[in-house]
Amino acid sequence: MTQATQKVPVLGLKEQYQPIANELEANVLSVLRSGNYILGEHVKGLEAEVAKLSGAAEAVGVANGTDALILALWALNIEPGDEVITSPFTFAATVEAIAIRGAKPVFVDIDPETFNINTKQIEAVITKKTKAILPVHLYGHPADMDPIMELARKYKLFVVEDNAQAIAATYKGKTTGSFGDVGCISFYPTKNLGAAGDAGMVTANNKEVADRLRKLRAHGMWVRYYHDELGVNSRLDEIQAVILRTKLKYLSTWNDRRRQIAKLYETLLKDCPGITLPKTSADVTHVWHQYTIRVHNNKGTETKARDILQTKLSELGVGSMCYYPVPLHMQKAFSQYGYAAGDFPVTEAVSDEVLSLPMYPELTDEQVKLVAQSIQTILGQTSIATPVIAQPVVGAV
Numbered sequence: 001m002t003q004a005t006q007k008v009p010v011l012g013l014k015e016q017y018q019p020i021a022n023e024l025e026a027n028v029l030s031v032l033r034s035g036n037y038i039l040g041e042h043v044k045g046l047e048a049e050v051a052k053l054s055g056a057a058e059a060v061g062v063a064n065g066t067d068a069l070i071l072a073l074w075a076l077n078i079e080p081g082d083e084v085i086t087s088p089f090t091f092a093a094t095v096e097a098i099a100i101r102g103a104k105p106v107f108v109d110i111d112p113e114t115f116n117i118n119t120k121q122i123e124a125v126i127t128k129k130t131k132a133i134l135p136v137h138l139y140g141h142p143a144d145m146d147p148i149m150e151l152a153r154k155y156k157l158f159v160v161e162d163n164a165q166a167i168a169a170t171y172k173g174k175t176t177g178s179f180g181d182v183g184c185i186s187f188y189p190t191k192n193l194g195a196a197g198d199a200g201m202v203t204a205n206n207k208e209v210a211d212r213l214r215k216l217r218a219h220g221m222w223v224r225y226y227h228d229e230l231g232v233n234s235r236l237d238e239i240q241a242v243i244l245r246t247k248l249k250y251l252s253t254w255n256d257r258r259r260q261i262a263k264l265y266e267t268l269l270k271d272c273p274g275i276t277l278p279k280t281s282a283d284v285t286h287v288w289h290q291y292t293i294r295v296h297n298n299k300g301t302e303t304k305a306r307d308i309l310q311t312k313l314s315e316l317g318v319g320s321m322c323y324y325p326v327p328l329h330m331q332k333a334f335s336q337y338g339y340a341a342g343d344f345p346v347t348e349a350v351s352d353e354v355l356s357l358p359m360y361p362e363l364t365d366e367q368v369k370l371v372a373q374s375i376q377t378i379l380g381q382t383s384i385a386t387p388v389i390a391q392p393v394v395g396a397v
């Protein structure tokens with residue numbers, strides 16, 4: 001189904017743009033006219049604003065969220081021979097960053113309720129080579145940071161937070177990105193705070209690490225054309241920075257609206273059979289980057305109930321997405337690390353069942369109701385939500 005005929009598209013980037021178009025366009029125009037395009041006042045301003053929002057001492061703008069992860073691990077001297085513990089249920093960039101540094105990703109299964117790393121299983125995989133734990137705040141729900149920080153202190157490990165999906169989320173009153181040594185933010189257009197292109201940022205609690213990041217993102221230079229060490233070009237540009245500063249003012253209102261929408265989904269779908277709704281742990285503020293349900297499979301059925309639901313929703317004009325269908329330990333790109341299907345049963349079960357529903361602040365209550373009604377209708381009509389045992393036997397009365 002094309003975007004035009006969708007009643008509830010899965011993403012709403014144009015819808016986000018329209019109400020703030022005048023402001024955005026005026027600010028972009030002023031950057032265009034300024035002649036100052038790279039690492040200028042708006043990047044500095046955005047860094048200060050994001051550091052403040054995150055409760056971190058420093059923030060360093062970079063080209064994208066993937067670079068934020070790579071440069072963060074680089075600034076902490078993660079290198080070949082090192083091991084970094086992370087989740088196999090995340091976007092590939094998390095693990096790419098570890099692999100690109102030449103380090104080994106060591107996976108730990110996830111918690112079925114929060115979809116985040118299962119902190120009870122971390123200690124068992126810590127070795128002499130372990131240098132860091134890299135929790136991901138998936139879907140906008142903070143990882144369980146207390147046990148992670150405790151293990152990090154006990155074994156003297158770095159903590160790198162993948163905060164790409166959870167800017168401004170809180171755990172026990174503290175903002176994500178301020179727990180670990182560094183936090184890595186993505187401003188990819190679909191993230192809760194999105195640029196009109198690629199952009200990213202690293203928050204850091206230590207000035208030395210932040211200054212190292214400032215060098216690494218700019219060819220290893222502190223003084224122009226004096227290269228202290230190997231670096232790359234991962235600069236953030238002024239146009240993206242001014243767009244992000246303009247939108248940052250709305251982030252808190254947008255995240256509030258996301259929470260309202262999540263509540264509405266919860267109210268409308270709580271009695272719907274065949275699905276499990278996402279939960280929020282006590283003591284966290286969820287920022288609902290995604291509203292992800294689990295669609296239960298029928299025993300003995302080949303096609304995944306999730307895939308059937310997704311197709312039927314699309315026929316009704318409702319978009320949805322599967323983040324992520326294949327766990328990272330089962331991806332060809334990471335086969336060298338020796339993991340196999342069966343290693344992480346919760347991750348594997350969840351990958352077969354997850355479906356993310358439309359979730360963006362501009363959704364109307366009517367649209368949310370339409371999504372919920374469509375799911376109810378589909379699961380009521382088809383047998384995909386019904387246990388095999390309840391299927392009518394052919395010929396039975």
Ligand SMILES: *Cc1c(COP(=O)(O)O)cnc(C)c1O
Binds near residue numbers: 165199
């Ligand atoms: C989006 C995302 C990234 C990568 O960010 P980019 O800006 O697209 O490079 C990394 N980790 C997670 C969990 C993400 O969702």
